[in-house]
Amino acid sequence: MKQASGFEKIAARCWNMLNEGKPFTPIFIVGTMLLYHISSWGDLLFWQNILLSFTVILPMVAMYYIYDFPLLLRNYLWLPFVAYLMIFNTFQLSLLLFALGLYFFFTVWFWGTFYYHLRIGTSWLNFTRFWKLVLKNSDSTSGNAQEQMPKFLLLLSLWQLFYEQFAVQSAAAINWQSYLLFIGGVLLYSVILHRNLFDWKPKQYTTFTNNIPMNSKAMNKRVITIVIDGMRKDRFQAADTPFLDTLRKNGTEYTQMETVYPARTVVCFTSMMTGTYPYEHGIKSNMVWKLGTKVETVFDSLRKVGKSGRLLGIAHLVDSMGDDVDTVTAVMNNDVADYNIIERAKVIMKEKNPDFFKVQLIGTDQTGHSRGVLYDEYLEKIAEADRLVEDFVKWLEENGYMENTTLIICADHGQADGIGGHGHLDEGERFVPFFMHGPTIEKGKIVEEKHSLVSLAPTITYLLGAPFPSHSRGPVLTEAIKKQGKEEAS
Structure with a gap:
């Protein structure tokens, strides 16, 4: 690819x-x-x-x-x-x-x-x-x-x-x-x-991550996050996704995981990787006027402890996270886009073997934008993502990459009616699918309290024994982590 x-x-x-x-x-x-x-x-x-x-x-x-x-x-x-x-x-x-x-x-x-x-x-x-x-x-x-x-x-x-x-x-x-x-x-x-009247923005965390001490001892060998871009929560629940459902039911699911405002792809990915909000990391839309973030990312934190991370995604993300991004071309038939991304992900795992790997699947988002979210094509694209994630995880297992690995599945934002709109947090945009699976993750647990995607960055660094990014505000998702693992880490 x-x-x-x-x-x-x-x-x-x-x-x-x-x-x-x-x-x-x-x-x-x-x-x-x-x-x-x-x-x-x-x-x-x-x-x-x-x-x-x-x-x-x-x-x-x-x-x-x-x-x-x-x-x-x-x-x-x-x-x-x-x-x-x-x-x-x-x-x-x-x-x-x-x-x-x-x-x-x-x-x-x-x-x-x-x-x-x-x-x-x-x-x-x-x-x-x-x-x-x-x-x-x-x-x-x-x-x-x-x-x-x-x-x-x-x-x-x-x-x-x-x-x-x-x-x-x-x-x-x-x-x-x-x-x-x-x-x-x-x-x-x-x-x-x-x-x-403009009173529906998500409530922000006002303090830095402090719900649990930084973890200097890694709980996981690897963390892999797969972001199904633009996957609307209620449409995910309606789609045919047997593999993702199995991961969700045998891991920890956050049913009220909230995205950030404005819910644009580059903004959301940057908040997920810094643990903070646009006013602080500097990325306020997909149109990035000044390249790079103003604060540390997960990748910066991992480098401090001699570990590596990679993000595989579309060209837009380079504007925010620069050389930590392996790009994929977005100019290809949408029927093969996610398949090609997964094949490229396999190559990166073999060549770079990152401790943290984040993969962006774009087919669902592009279908929502071009054909709308309330049609069968959108559900079919989510079902396709399910099959491709299953293929990737089986490949990881066969090649030894899933040993002591936490797998996180989520969306960066949902999509509203119309052209799969996202940005202003209309109905269908705000809350996203989010679940974690792995040997140190609680099984069959459902967390119904409201959380934010800014918790992703500190949770990743906590699991990998790295310091929180400098301006991380989201709490570590401790509800998902097994008690024994937390005690060993402390």
Whole structure:
């Protein structure tokens, strides 16, 4: 299986500029405005007026960049647009229709059909389902139509208004008082909404890991974690997964394992590997502006005691964890993606023999994004992951890699309805499958208290006799560890 090339890593970063909702909005309005006025590109006065008018609306662009208006809050985005129409009493219908057409061309055809066909082999007819998924989607990407539409319709209307005034009049003729009052009103409105209604973020641990002393004596020879990316908990329970069910029932299951906010893949993986939250490790979306984490990872902790760890995953993860990642190309038919990843995992085990190995399976997540989570294809992809994990574990056993090894199975986040959305913690995203299995792990135990994925990092280092990562806040998952093992470690 091919590694992700340098070009693919750069392309992934570029795609995130369009995929992530925050950068998409300004990119989209600039592109739309320029295309709408393409006939004027040869006029120097046009460029002067378009830049001046854009400068005027920059405060509104910044406001909509800072405030996401997630989930139910997106319904309130239409009120500023209605207020604009009432106050300024003008809009360019042809511009707004052009913007709507361009948006749905990008999301439904270019992204949902053309992009997914080239990257993972979906049908050229994927648009026949994808348009419904975009309208329903609630995640923090550009495919969140109910959030993006009121944002770009307002920003484009304001930009066109000031462009026309600069083109035919002087800046002195602009009603600055009305505009400043409008901006101030939208800012106050946004602050009040987010302070009073945006109240569903997971509660964070405020202290560093301290529920058990650091363990200087390894309990396990190896820890292997398999992350089935985007595996929604209730859909996992509905899927045909006999092997994973056996591991779950003969190990310790955490039924209320919570992901972090925002529930984006690179964010979640980074929190799992550092034991802390985005505000501290610095990775706040899949779009990573500054490469690397600000704090120690599991891999750093293991190096302190002469041990090694590897993460096998897609190119996005390099932006966070750098050289500790072995990449896999995400450009392959989704029918063979996870099979190829497992085959690559076997090669890495043979060649590098890491003490800690984390493998990301991507097929379930990609199916959810391209075909939705409420369809049979999604369940079938989870069932496929079950068979591949079984194959990998049997291979590990046959080659002696499962001796005194703890196996951890989980998802990084769930997926909501629509295009398998995840980010804002809509229903189906927040709680993920999570269970542990191995000789030092309690058998047949169910832990129903709420826990967080930030506990993964300190639990791994505890089992392997390494110090907790420097900013680890999640408690070690001691409920899963056999009492005898804890006593020996202490």
